[in-house]
Amino acid sequence: MTDKQWHTLLSVIRREPVTPLPVGFIIDCPWLPNWFGASILDYFTNDEIWLNANLKAVREFPDVMFLPGFWSEFGMCTEPSAFGARATFPGNEFPHAHRVIRSIDDIEELPAPNPATDGLLPFVLNRLKLARPRIEEAGHTIRFAVARGPLNIASYLMGSTEFLTALMMESDKAESLLKKITSFLKDWIALQRETFPTIDGILLLDDIIGFLGEPEFRGFGLPYFQELFEKDVAVRFLHNDAPCRVSAPLLPEAGVNLFNMGFDVSLRDLQELTGRKVALVGNIPPRDVLAAGSPADVAQAAKDLVASLDDKTGVLFSCGGGVPPHVSSENLNSFVTAIRS
């Protein structure tokens, strides 16, 4: 992210008018490698390909704020790998982590990972360290510490059905797991911040929030997000593209000041639900429109989105969720042009 983009993002969060209207997208392994012409496995295993793909994106779309920007990641395997989860990397498909908790009693035995040495985390950090001079040469700065959220990691470690059932049946053990994961995440975020002092934002990605009712979110989500979204960073960014109507009113209390959602709730409704206390990143349909639509469809969806809002402050125009596979440059350009005009 360039300094100019960073300051624009801060203006969005402060709900200041921004002209032209700002555009930003979350980009990572579902879209970037194949758009660049590399396989997903090459993108993960070759630092040069990873860097060049990211550099190409920022150069080809200078008017787009890519979030978190130069995201060093191994898909859903990143954090679970530190807990010992087996990671599967099919050649040109998305990696996935296998569960490590077979029985609720395994939670007690789960090791507390060291983010400096465990799983794929040293690879994540070292890739970014090695690339940093070239990232900065290109006029960009590493601004975000990034991690999957505690509920998301718990569901990978345990299996989502088992984890959600444990919340209801054995809540003390589920809480113990969440505490362990949160403690690890705090260390992981602190390490990222220590390694890159330019970091002034935290991005947490957690779709499991979307499956919870309010009492469950208050009990099993809110306290942990409050702990993780440290108040001394300028941007506290949450991604949850599963349902968000229940959790949205609680986001300010969770410490969130920037939110990327799905597309099932309109930005206008979300402005109301969050009391206009959270800046929004969204939300044309990612797959049906941004990926599968024509450039004209994308332009129309973008114009409709802008027209739907009386108050356009506090919005970073985007799709609902991250950029999905097979989105063409033409469609991205069409979105940017429509929003900025």
Added chain:
Amino acid sequence: MSELVEQLTMCIERGKINAAAPYPADLRGREGADELTARALRESVGPDAVLAACNEGMRRIGERFGRNEVFVPELLMAAKAMKAVMAHLRPFFQSGSVKAKGSFILGTVAGDLHDIGKNLVAMVVEGNGWEVVDLGVDCKPQKFVDAVKAHPGCTVGLSALLTTTMANMEKIVKEIKEQFPEVRVIVGGAPLSADAAAKMGADGYGADPQGAVAFLNSTT
């Protein structure tokens, strides 16, 4: 008798599995679906009536889910209570005294390890009198093809949570349709819509487990 059946319906709706289950807190220590089913069968409530009581419980919680009054964890608990009932009813299905409506092959598509939606659908569909063949998660096209071959006349359900695995879902639908054009395929999952389902060539889209049941029942 009717009080027993109503209690069973309530246990399904509230997700009360058995007496030992701590959930829900206000029913702690009371009989759950497991004990009530055993008692009902002992007291000559027929398996069809037990199944009907369970379906009523699932219908009630399904409606509350649709109204955002309860969420996935509550639905999972209801499905677990239903599973406890099905353990008692399985012998009746096996003996043929209760007839299955047909076979439903279900799996989460390749690349996706999320099983919430699939498990919910499996449990609710099974509770509605279908034989469910659960292929698990991360299922490649061939796994579905093999299962279809082994269960002539079946219907297939594909589940996905990740937007990123929808391409795999489409591949599987095409593969099944190419080899077995007569087999009906229903898809479901958070990133889908009826439009997306139609575009990938599926015969149906289930927004929730009840939607899947409605689709299946429409095929009988």
